[in-house]
Amino acid sequence: MRILLVEDDAMIGAAVSVALKDAAYAVDWVKDGVTAGGVLESAEHQAVLLDLGLPRRDGLSVLRRLRDAGSTIPVIIITARDGVDERIQGLDCGADDYLVKPFDVNELLARLRAVIRRQGGQAAPLLTNGKITLDSTTREACCGAVVEVLSAREFALLQALLLKPGVILSRAELEERIYGWNEEVESNAVDFLIHSVRKKLGAHLIKNIRGAGWMVEKPE
Numbered sequence: 465m466r467i468l469l470v471e472d473d474a475m476i477g478a479a480v481s482v483a484l485k486d487a488a489y490a491v492d493w494v495k496d497g498v499t500a501g502g503v504l505e506s507a508e509h510q511a512v513l514l515d516l517g518l519p520r521r522d523g524l525s526v527l528r529r530l531r532d533a534g535s536t537i538p539v540i541i542i543t544a545r546d547g548v549d550e551r552i553q554g555l556d557c558g559a560d561d562y563l564v565k566p567f568d569v570n571e572l573l574a575r576l577r578a579v580i581r582r583q584g585g586q587a588a589p590l591l592t593n594g595k596i597t598l599d600s601t602t603r604e605a606c607c608g609a610v611v612e613v614l615s616a617r618e619f620a621l622l623q624a625l626l627l628k629p630g631v632i633l634s635r636a637e638l639e640e641r642i643y644g645w646n647e648e649v650e651s652n653a654v655d656f657l658i659h660s661v662r663k664k665l666g667a668h669l670i671k672n673i674r675g676a677g678w679m680v681e682k683p684e
């Protein structure tokens with residue numbers, strides 16, 4: 465799961481980045497509105513954390529342009545502007561949620577999980593295809609009687625697959641969801657993760673479609 469963080473404050477940006485990485489997200493961090501707009505055109509992220517007071521282009525303009533372009537990516541505004549009018553404006557511009565600084569990072573993570581779940585059409589905190597169940601709050605994966613806590617990367621891999629059951633995800637698509645821009649990705653990193661998740665939960669749960677990629681089955 466790959467998040468775009470748009471924040472010009474170095475300290476807040478660094479703290480949020482670390483918290484997101486610890487919570488198994490891949491994070492790309494940009495520091496101004498124009499760069500954010502350009503990056504969002506490539507549509508490689510699954511959610512955006514957006515500051516409002518930004519150099520070069522205000523966060524509300526970034527959001528307006530994004531929605532005008534038809535994007536439905538979940539957006540959480542994170543800002544020190546705490547006036548009611550500002551919040552209403554942010555939500556009216558198409559934000560999914562709004563968090564006023566200073567905020568507790570655990571609250572940010574909970575809200576992020578919630579908007580991502582709703583985007584995936586699942587309101588419950590558990591992601592499941594009927595065989596594997598993944599708990600995004602604890603990173604626990606259950607399959608029958610097997611319950612395993614996954615590593616951050618294993619979790620990111622399984623989450624990507626479970627958000628699109630029945631859809632084949634290629635190596636590049638999986639890498640894009642698991643790793644940020646500045647992370648070195650070994651050529652066999654995805655194979656390695658698939659192997660370790662299969663080892664924990666059972667080999668049959670993730671199907672390999674030769675030459676195309678991997679998938680988990682749709683719920684019956």
Ligand code: CA
Nearest residue numbers: 472515517518
């Ligand atoms: Ca700012």
